[in-house]
Amino acid sequence: MVQPAQSPEPDRSPGPARSSEPARPSDVPADHVVVLFGATGDLARRKLLPGLFHLARAGLMPRRYRIVGSAPAAEALTDQEFRTHAQQAVAEFGRSRPEGPAWEAFAAGLSFGAADTGAAEPLMAAVREAETALGGTPRRLFHLAVPPVAFTSVIDLLGATGLAADGKVIVEKPFGTDLASARALNAAIHAVFDEARVFRIDHFLGKEAVDNVLALRFANGLFEPLWNRDHISHVQIDVPEHIDIQGRARFFEGTGTFRDMVVTHLFQLLGFIAMEPPVALEAGPLRDEQVKVFHSMRALDPAHVVRGQYGGYRDEQGVDPASDTETFVALRVAIDNWRWSGVPFQLRTGKALAEGRHMVTLGLREPVLRMFPLETRAAAEGRSNELVIDFDDPGSITARFLVKEPGPSMRLADGDMLFNYRTAFSAQNFLEGYEHLLLEAMRGNQSLFTRSDGVERLWEVAAPLLDAPPAVRPYAPGSWGPDGIDGLVAPYRWHLPDRRDATP
Template sequence: MTDPTSATPADPRPDDHVIVLFGATGDLARRKLLPGLFHLTRAGLMPEHFRVVGSAPAADALSDEEFRAHARAAVDEFGRSEPRGEAWEAFEAALSFGSADPDDPQPLLAAVEAAEQELGGGPRRLFHLAVPPVAFASVVRLLGDTQLAEHARVIVEKPFGTDLPSAQELNATIHAVFDESKIFRIDHFLGKESVDNILALRFANGLFEPVWNRQHISHVQIDVPEQIGIEGRSRFFEGTGTFRDMIVTHLFQLMGFVAMEPPAALEAHALRDEKERVFQSLRPLDPAQVVRGQYTGYRDEPGVDPHSDTETFAALRVELDNWRWAGVPFFLRSGKSLAQGRHVVTLGFREPVLRMFPVDAHHAVGLRSNQLVIDFADPGGVTSRFLTKEPGPLMRLEEAEMVFRYAGCYNERHALEGYERLILDAMLGDQSLFTRSDGIENLWAAATPLLEQPPPVEPYAPGSWGPDRIGQLIAPYRWSLPDRH
């Protein structure tokens, strides 16, 4: 019987690969990478022949059998399919482990060599750096010193620096070993189906592209609140904060796709060129147009400085200095311990003249109408909000919605999660959804005024929507979330 998740003849399939997971014993590999690689295997989207080599410092080294047991537990807990049957047996057989320290890379070299000999025929190499940012440079240098980097590609996890100088230094370190065409800076948000759906919605429909500009759109919101707190990650979060962790690496990237000009073709070079032009047009951030918040109780978290000024919430108004978006504010918001966990982009359309309607009809004006809402939650959807006449003898306006949801519209078992889609793209060499070095540096350059003079954090209650002042920040508009009053 055919696996319902198996690839169709039109699905792309990469060349044979040896994939090396640095940080294979860490949380990211356990929650996302190992389950994702198994799902790609079960869907028939992995190379016909492949090997996955896990790696970690010698202090965390595993045997091949221990790594297979670790992978089985990860897939069992976080995977969408149980680690059973022929697909699991094939995946498990492809796993091996090789530890690596800067002064002793030999176990990794031996594991990669053994994997390549098993495959034969000169397979491609793909390295995934699922390690803390402080380890990026040493891992990249190890790959260069051992010649493992030759003819290979590398996936680099966020954050891509913490300011302009650190981003430039990181880029220089990676470029000393890898050409830009071989570097895949991964942001799992951009692997969501809804990112591609922005491109389809805009450029495949004459209904939307003609009005996707400053003449018709009054403002844009990109809202990614999170219900969870810092989840025991105080060491990471204290050195990063929400602006660096979420705004620069996620929300600005989404803004690039929302705001880009039509590319000449839906291919990597053209798409990345247009997205980077958006980042070039980003005006330097004004600290007066930023609200930094910290949820009550954050300073009591284990490992947090009792006088910490780290923000767990950030909301900001930004502007793009180009023809399409001049004068249109973009409002970005993200934070921890908020009322809901959502991934939403809202385009607010300019209100038409309503004086033709009787005064009594205006009771609905000011509701969340004249909006197009793109929901990035898996599987996501698109909602159009508009005003209609309320049934009855009087002309009274009422809000209505038209909703498209991925759920139930397609066979969702064919859908890939963000990491799965992006790992597949990296194996195929498709950089469309990955960020270039100049784009990252442009974003950090625009952020410099805020990083140099951050406003003080303002308290907010866990379970709220953030500090009270966010209403003043977005005035005269209102936040799309919460969905209802």
């Protein structure tokens, strides 16, 4: 019999992806059987299998665990074929090499069980075997790395077979495509899993720099007093992507950038930036404050939205030649509460843009009395003091301010104070977004996962735009988007710092 996988001692051999210190007992989850639906798919190959192995190398997997892959019977693998598939995935996309005792221990815990509606016995047998091998009462975690159209059928299968009993489920985005579909999906999930066992995953919220937004605000008296309308003039959340749709026309034509990126990523990040201080850094209080932000958001005004489509999109195979699907969206969001009234939140994201970035910029108001002539580069670009958060992995924080140039004249120059995760901490301690969230799901911590009422509120906010979207405007691949986006944020300007500003 294959022995259950047991987390090895943290690997201290050289390399950028290895943990440098043992995991604390509080970090290590209880014993688990993790079931990956869609185990032969792209998400599992690129993120989930490499991420789980990296957690094992870092000593952050449960002391005893098994991972059961699943897919429809037409894609069934033997246990050994699944181990080979996982090894190839880790070799291609992982940060830790699939070799040595660490890999052997991880691979020993892999098995496979196919499942179709009404024919789930292979999966049930694989789960039973895994639990018997572990002994005791291991917990179950199901990850639905499947297309959205399959969510309900997999949930129904887990309920009908009894596998869902006392288990937890990770649901991938999109969480519906409008308010009605989100409500229907939540109803289907809640028929089998209560909300306390549902983990709607958004890998943006697993990034170290997103957690650091909470630390930056609530652990530092330097910043929290400034985090309001009296001191902040505007907030920008900018997530341009250099890549195009990469052949995913079937998915993208039915989704578009707004549904794919804004509702499920940028709005969630906005909730963390704009929330009130929670009474505790725990799932309940944190998500309560995030959902309060969503309820304070005004319904989107289509007049404050620019939709774009890059040149050549309609030539992609599978795209309607007359498609009005947006590959770019920029919008202005208003939050009606005491902290943020009158402060515009400006969001931009899209495909085939000049470069890929993940930035939040908080523009600080100018002093009431301007005593100094402003002839700096920042002044010429319409910028003032700023706090810039780069939440790409591993991320950085830059404070931008004005200083006096050396010399006899009172002339100002732009100055930066930079905190960079890559140089401040050892890179081997970082967890990527999926790794972090997989760990938190096993630990049962919902702090960084979205809640059903928050999801439904965001679709409610989005309804006016979905009902009457402005026509898409063309833009050239490699540009920053269509004409008209500057007027959307006037009197402010879109701002991305130069790449060199965030690089040591």
